[in-house]
Amino acid sequence: MNTSCPVCGAAVLPAAAYCHQCGQALAAPRLLTEPAVEALASVSPDDAEQVLWEGSYSPKAMLGGWMGAAVLTVVVAAVGGRSDLQRGLFLGLLTAVLCFGATGLYAMYRRLSTHYRLTSQRFVHQQGLFRRTTDRIEVIDVDDVAYSQGLLQRMIGVGTIKIMSSDTSHAELYLEGIDRVAHVAQLIDDARRAERRRRGLFIESI
Known part of the structure; x- marks a missing residue:
């Protein structure tokens, strides 16, 4: 009628x-329906962040270095012991101390100088031992996540993650020596997808 x-x-x-x-x-037109108002409140961009993962350079990534140090120690001891057994043992021990010590110090430096934290809204990358630089990438800006592993790395579950984003300061970010690399890469990708859905719902609700 x-x-x-x-x-x-x-x-x-x-x-x-x-x-x-x-x-x-x-x-008078209604700007928002009641369900839209409730949805808008539930997806506020000020929602508290949740920490999804924290990690650093894994000592397992240095397995190749440890194996190389062991092989070099045996070779030096064998060559040096051909003419004098005591001399060979001394050279082998000296090589072991130097190689394993250097490898251990390098692994410790990599672990202490790098820290990563993934939250529901951003990825935080900290680099440096004495002078630390902190960079942040919004997970909504992450375009793609990939990871790579060598043969030995696949056996122990470590690898390198590559994050490609629209952030001009970090268009490509490489995370080396990540333990459980496939799981962590999936976490980053899931956080990216969830945040894009959340932001999309917020915009549509407005």
Whole structure:
């Protein structure tokens, strides 16, 4: 059933917000429905961040270095012991101390100088031992996540993660020596997808 405009008397539909004849407002429009208001509140961009993962350079990534140090120690001891057994043992021990010590110090430096933290909204990368630099990438800016592993790395579950983002300061970020690399890469990708869905719901609710 049609109704009439209170100003010009033209017939208008009951659901019309304005008169098609004179433009008179017939009813105050509702900007948001109740479900939309509730959805808007539930996806506020100020939601508290949740820490999803924290990690650093894994000592397992240095397995190749440890194996190389062991092989070099045996070779030096064998070559040096051909003419003098005591001399060979001394050279082997000296080589072991130097090689394993250097490898251990390097692994410790890599572990202490690098720290990563993934939250539901951003990826934080800290680099440096004495002078530390902290960079942040919004997970919504992450375009793709990939990881690579060598033969030995696949056996022990470590690898390198590559994060490609629209962040101009970190278009490509490499995370080396990550333990459980496949799991961590999946966490980053899941966080990216979840944040994009959350932001999309917020925009649509407005």
